[in-house]
Amino acid sequence: MSPEEFRRHGHAAIDWIADYWASLDDLPVRAQVAPGDVRRRLPASAPEQAEPFDALLADLDRVVVPGLTHWQHPRFFAYFPANSSPAAILGDLLSSGIGAQGMIWATSPAVTEVEQVVLDWFAEALGLPDGFRSDSAGGGVIQDTASTATFTALLSALHRASGGVARVDGVGSEQWRVYGSTQAHSSLVKAAMMAGLGARAVRTVAVDPTTQAIDVAALRGAVVEDVESGLRPVMVHLAAGSTSTGAMDDVAAVAEAVREWDVWLHVDAAWAGVAAVCPEHRDFLAGVESADSFVTNPHKWLLTTFDCSTFWVRDRAALTGALSILPEYLRNAATESGEVVDYRDWHPQLGRRFRAIKLWAVLRTYGLEGLRAHIRSGIALAEHVAALVASDDRFEMVTEPSLSLVVFRLRAGDEQTLAAMEAVNASGEAYLSHTTVEGRAAIRLAVGSWRTTEADVDRTWRALQEAAAAEA
Amino acid sequence: MSPEEFRRHGHAAIDWIADYWASLDDLPVRAQVAPGDVRRRLPASAPEQAEPFDALLADLDRVVVPGLTHWQHPRFFAYFPANSSPAAILGDLLSSGIGAQGMIWATSPAVTEVEQVVLDWFAEALGLPDGFRSDSAGGGVIQDTASTATFTALLSALHRASGGVARVDGVGSEQWRVYGSTQAHSSLVKAAMMAGLGARAVRTVAVDPTTQAIDVAALRGAVVEDVESGLRPVMVHLAAGSTSTGAMDDVAAVAEAVREWDVWLHVDAAWAGVAAVCPEHRDFLAGVESADSFVTNPHKWLLTTFDCSTFWVRDRAALTGALSILPEYLRNAATESGEVVDYRDWHPQLGRRFRAIKLWAVLRTYGLEGLRAHIRSGIALAEHVAALVASDDRFEMVTEPSLSLVVFRLRAGDEQTLAAMEAVNASGEAYLSHTTVEGRAAIRLAVGSWRTTEADVDRTWRALQEAAAAEA
Ligand SMILES: Cc1ncc(COP(=O)(O)O)c(C=O)c1O
Ligand SMILES: Cc1ncc(COP(=O)(O)O)c(C=O)c1O
Numbered sequence: 001m002s003p004e005e006f007r008r009h010g011h012a013a014i015d016w017i018a019d020y021w022a023s024l025d026d027l028p029v030r031a032q033v034a035p036g037d038v039r040r041r042l043p044a045s046a047p048e049q050a051e052p053f054d055a056l057l058a059d060l061d062r063v064v065v066p067g068l069t070h071w072q073h074p075r076f077f078a079y080f081p082a083n084s085s086p087a088a089i090l091g092d093l094l095s096s097g098i099g100a101q102g103m104i105w106a107t108s109p110a111v112t113e114v115e116q117v118v119l120d121w122f123a124e125a126l127g128l129p130d131g132f133r134s135d136s137a138g139g140g141v142i143q144d145t146a147s148t149a150t151f152t153a154l155l156s157a158l159h160r161a162s163g164g165v166a167r168v169d170g171v172g173s174e175q176w177r178v179y180g181s182t183q184a185h186s187s188l189v190k191a192a193m194m195a196g197l198g199a200r201a202v203r204t205v206a207v208d209p210t211t212q213a214i215d216v217a218a219l220r221g222a223v224v225e226d227v228e229s230g231l232r233p234v235m236v237h238l239a240a241g242s243t244s245t246g247a248m249d250d251v252a253a254v255a256e257a258v259r260e261w262d263v264w265l266h267v268d269a270a271w272a273g274v275a276a277v278c279p280e281h282r283d284f285l286a287g288v289e290s291a292d293s294f295v296t297n298p299h300k301w302l303l304t305t306f307d308c309s310t311f312w313v314r315d316r317a318a319l320t321g322a323l324s325i326l327p328e329y330l331r332n333a334a335t336e337s338g339e340v341v342d343y344r345d346w347h348p349q350l351g352r353r354f355r356a357i358k359l360w361a362v363l364r365t366y367g368l369e370g371l372r373a374h375i376r377s378g379i380a381l382a383e384h385v386a387a388l389v390a391s392d393d394r395f396e397m398v399t400e401p402s403l404s405l406v407v408f409r410l411r412a413g414d415e416q417t418l419a420a421m422e423a424v425n426a427s428g429e430a431y432l433s434h435t436t437v438e439g440r441a442a443i444r445l446a447v448g449s450w451r452t453t454e455a456d457v458d459r460t461w462r463a464l465q466e467a468a469a470a471e472a
Numbered sequence: 473m474s475p476e477e478f479r480r481h482g483h484a485a486i487d488w489i490a491d492y493w494a495s496l497d498d499l500p501v502r503a504q505v506a507p508g509d510v511r512r513r514l515p516a517s518a519p520e521q522a523e524p525f526d527a528l529l530a531d532l533d534r535v536v537v538p539g540l541t542h543w544q545h546p547r548f549f550a551y552f553p554a555n556s557s558p559a560a561i562l563g564d565l566l567s568s569g570i571g572a573q574g575m576i577w578a579t580s581p582a583v584t585e586v587e588q589v590v591l592d593w594f595a596e597a598l599g600l601p602d603g604f605r606s607d608s609a610g611g612g613v614i615q616d617t618a619s620t621a622t623f624t625a626l627l628s629a630l631h632r633a634s635g636g637v638a639r640v641d642g643v644g645s646e647q648w649r650v651y652g653s654t655q656a657h658s659s660l661v662k663a664a665m666m667a668g669l670g671a672r673a674v675r676t677v678a679v680d681p682t683t684q685a686i687d688v689a690a691l692r693g694a695v696v697e698d699v700e701s702g703l704r705p706v707m708v709h710l711a712a713g714s715t716s717t718g719a720m721d722d723v724a725a726v727a728e729a730v731r732e733w734d735v736w737l738h739v740d741a742a743w744a745g746v747a748a749v750c751p752e753h754r755d756f757l758a759g760v761e762s763a764d765s766f767v768t769n770p771h772k773w774l775l776t777t778f779d780c781s782t783f784w785v786r787d788r789a790a791l792t793g794a795l796s797i798l799p800e801y802l803r804n805a806a807t808e809s810g811e812v813v814d815y816r817d818w819h820p821q822l823g824r825r826f827r828a829i830k831l832w833a834v835l836r837t838y839g840l841e842g843l844r845a846h847i848r849s850g851i852a853l854a855e856h857v858a859a860l861v862a863s864d865d866r867f868e869m870v871t872e873p874s875l876s877l878v879v880f881r882l883r884a885g886d887e888q889t890l891a892a893m894e895a896v897n898a899s900g901e902a903y904l905s906h907t908t909v910e911g912r913a914a915i916r917l918a919v920g921s922w923r924t925t926e927a928d929v930d931r932t933w934r935a936l937q938e939a940a941a942a943e944a
């Protein structure tokens with residue numbers, strides 16, 4: 001592809017995206033395919049000869065679009081959002097074009113330094129403590145996902161708790177214990193499995209049945225009991241916005257409750273954390289200055305195209321202690337001077353693209369004011385949904401709305417609740433997901449897209465009402 | 473950013489990239505900055521108000537470009553290449569625009585099925601065994617990096633060797649052993665550290681001093697010795713193209729040598745593997761049908777913008793056994809039917825973007841013939857370098873050229889070798905990296921960019937000759 005062809009096809013790709021977005025409102029949100037449908041429309045082997053780039057664009061329309069559930073659709077309310085946005089897309093495009101590989105500072109210094117600056121900016125914007133800034137003993141890094149962030153938090157915790165022994169001798173037969181509530185994200189158990197502790201090392205702590213937040217006394221009781229039995233508490237995972245209902249564990253109370261043991265406090269605010277760009281929505285992070293690590297995903301609600309998970313630690317030596325290795329071919333004067341940070345020691349991967357440009361583009365192109373307006377609009381729409389639920393006797397709220405997440409059900413029962421949701425999803429009109437709260441089925445509606453309007457919410461609500469009527 | 477503004481800025485971003493590439497030839501390859509230079513040119517905080525997108529483009533020129541080592545430069549010969557290409561960039565741009573999140577099949581079926589098809593295509597193009605195809609008991613997945621691939625291979629190996637106990641109880645006090653040569657990539661030790669085995673679990677096996685390939689008898693001896701001491705061999709890591717010199721471990725011989733023990737054979741062909749698109753450069757993979765897993769990085773030499781690491785396993789149940797977790801909110805009919813693959817169980821992350829589009833775009837836009845031509849041109853240029861080395865008495869080859877990698881030194885000695893390389897790097901004329909072979913310093917020159925011509929190689933060689941003269 002010559003430079004001229006790249007310009008031409010590049011402009012066509014940009015236009016394809018703009019057209020795709022414009023078409024979304026008329027497309028069913030959920031893919032209308034059965035297993036194997038997409039695959040059957042593709043040839044069995046790669047082509048021998050080059051094909052024109054337009055052929056790929058044509059196949060996106062012919063094969064891919066019908067097989068997509070459209071996460072950028074204005075009536076996508078399932079899971080948590082994974083917002084893409086114009087600024088992020090173009091930021092990441094520029095990263096691809098630059099094609100720098102920032103495994104260490106020396107392999108392309110701007111990759112590292114822009115990331116440090118952007119993470120400092122973002123920490124300040126969220127009101128995070130100074131101890132997470134790059135000019136402290138801590139610092140931030142962009143992880144691909146919150147799962148990786150939680151995994152690296154656990155590795156750091158093990159490094160610290162073992163006095164550096166784990167990196168050499170492994171986790172051994174020591175009875176390490178990790179704590180999280182019944183509502184902790186499944187990536188906690190996955191992290192324990194990957195780190196060699198096994199799922200059994202995770203002790204699940206009860207939650208308050210109403211708030212779904214961790215029962216702090218029960219947590220303390222579990223730690224005391226374990227310590228008395230000779231087990232070694234290594235990390236407490238706090239959900240600051242749980243996946244199921246957006247429940248907020250009380251960070252300050254937990255920090256206080258486990259203060260006498262040297263356990264690592266990891267705050268998982270994957271979805272909710274970005275709401276802290278609004279000072280009035282920051283209360284749930286009270287106590288975060290006691291946390292050892294904190295993660296939030298701009299790739300969920302903050303307009304930063306997947307993947308971009310911002311992760312901070314208070315003691316970067318624990319993180320790099322767990323992950324550093326220095327082969328000969330990466331030795332260099334800058335690293336040896338200690339004046340720079342080598343991000344390959346901050347995550348499982350070695351190579352890394354210029355991860356920061358897309359978040360940099362988002363922060364600049366929308367400005368903090370624009371981002372606050374985006375968060376506030378999501379929260380206002382969720383309040384609107386809650387009012388709609390309250391206005392219809394057939395429905396009831398399951399938990400208090402949490403930021404832009406609303407969890408509700410049909411009073412008629414679990415079966416009816418799930419059937420109504422499935423009817424809406426199958427119609428393609430909107431897309432919702434389900435959960436279980438205190439043993440009963442519930443519907444989750446998470447607002448988050450920058451393209452969602454009140455009309456989209458109302459239309460979704462009407463579809464739910466019709467489905468509820470059909471179930472009655 | 474309105475749709476119209478997105479089109480306008482999008483076209484500008486494409487043009488910025490085309491202009492950046494056109495300017496590369498005149499830029500110093502290595503960044504000309506000291507620690508902190510980039511950071512000092514950026515404001516201390518994120519902007520409150522939105523900025524025009526053009527401001528970002530202006531800062532790329534003002535702040536970022538001077539701080540980059542240009543990996544896409546035609547005279548970048550350091551490490552291994554990390555090729556970006558027009559087709560891959562546009563493919564990934566489309567992935568960002570679609571913004572689908574393919575954590576499970578059901579969240580956007582095309583994300584999973586296109587990836588399965590593309591990995592089957594690519595396995596066939598490389599001549600890999602049928603046991604890696606998605607219609608067998610195995611299958612392929614795109615990992616972000618080879619480091620992650622090696623880590624997940626190790627987790628799979630532990631799952632199988634422990635009979636599924638590790639995921640529940642952890643790696644415990646069992647004395648697991650992992651084998652690799654002195655030339656195995658450092659990601660092997662990192663994987664052992666992350667998996668909870670510790671660096672000590674990796675037993676380093678000697679290499680043949682000439683070929684730098686693993687000494688198969690020594691490997692067998694080590695395994696026998698360990699088994700007799702009650703240790704548990706779990707995985708052998710084979711370098712099919714080592715990082716230092718491109719050394720090729722003999723896969724068939726190793727498979728034969730350790731056949732009586734149930735050890736997982738992981739072939740790390742991160743850099744070299746893609747050369748197998750050319751049937752005449754496939755010999756080094758002889759025996760790969762005995763491998764349990766195989767990784768190669770299209771993001772290195774095969775024109776696929778970082779990150780894209782293709783990874784196959786012969787027994788996908790071992791991989792998903794090590795990594796699967798199923799929270800309520802991800803339960804769905806397709807998963808329960810067993811008819812689909814959920815890729816979140818194939819890697820550490822939960823969320824995942826539409827990873828396959830860029831590789832799909834590369835395979836189609838260049839065709840297998842185009843990709844073979846690209847690989848052959850890199851190899852031919854490396855042969856040209858080897859001839860230049862042979863033609864100048866001051867230089868000597870350190871190892872035989874391996875595909876597109878040439879390793880050589882100044883006869884004068886280590887100090888002179890490193891000083892000559894540093895002089896070339898500092899001049900900005902070209903960029904090379906170093907290694908140590910049998911205790912002596914050497915220069916690595918890895919060809920790989922689609923923009924590198926014979927003139928670029930000759931110009932680099934002249935710079936090296938001048939530097940050598942200055943050292944004499
Ligand atoms: C042989 C080998 N394996 C693994 C890697 C790690 O690659 P990645 O950055 O994809 O983890 C490299 C990097 O150069 C390599 O040469
Ligand atoms: C609270 C919480 N933590 C972690 C995750 C995992 O996110 P990721 O896909 O970035 O790993 C999620 C995903 O929804 C989440 O809700």
